[in-house]
Amino acid sequence: MRNTGIIPEIANNMAPRKVALTKLESHAIVHPVDTNALDIAFGGYLMSLMDEAACVVAFKHAGRKVNTVSIDGVRFWKPSLVGTILNIHACLNRVFKTSMEIGLKITETDAHTNEEIPVARAYFTFVAIDDNGKPVQAPPVEPESDEEKRRFEQALIRRDTRIELAQKLNP
Numbered sequence: 001m002r003n004t005g006i007i008p009e010i011a012n013n014m015a016p017r018k019v020a021l022t023k024l025e026s027h028a029i030v031h032p033v034d035t036n037a038l039d040i041a042f043g044g045y046l047m048s049l050m051d052e053a054a055c056v057v058a059f060k061h062a063g064r065k066v067n068t069v070s071i072d073g074v075r076f077w078k079p080s081l082v083g084t085i086l087n088i089h090a091c092l093n094r095v096f097k098t099s100m101e102i103g104l105k106i107t108e109t110d111a112h113t114n115e116e117i118p119v120a121r122a123y124f125t126f127v128a129i130d131d132n133g134k135p136v137q138a139p140p141v142e143p144e145s146d147e148e149k150r151r152f153e154q155a156l157i158r159r160d161t162r163i164e165l166a167q168k169l170n171p
Helices: 042-061 147-171
Strands: 024-027 068-078 085-096 099-109 116-128
Touching: 024 042, 042 068, 042 085, 042 099, 042 116, 068 147, 085 116, 085 147, 099 147, 116 147
Parallel strands: none
Antiparallel strands: 024 085, 068 116, 085 099, 099 116
16 A cells, blocks of 8 residues: 555545554564664654654555654653664554544563563654645544543643644744
8 A cells, every 4th residue: 555645435434433443563673774873773763663653554544645743742761772673553542633643652572571661652643635735634533442542532632732832832
């Protein structure tokens, strides 16, 4: 599936979609070119992995071109060394007419315990766009589980906070 335009059967259907259908998990390995002089992954490399995963989630949900608008709540918890296999988890949290918030988490798996250890997290906002780059409506998302409902509600808090901050900084 290429993000080259529109998938009519998705883009033209504004029925609410289940959050579970937007979940994505992918993997990457930290190569020497992705690291600093200490062999630790660049934050920018991790951000790039999250941006790509968020783009896939937003495109598959909207069925049309999407573009990154903002990134919030970026947090790096643990350095990842060369050779580390990363797990990238992404899920749509909420749709606000044309924009969509996608929550992302990167983990690595402990080789001894098989436990997933948090590496980084962020919230990406994407907007669905038409062929002229203008925002267009995206289908709503329908949370079901308690966790999905929590993320849905927190997405509104983050959005309201972004808007309030922008108004204070640009009166």
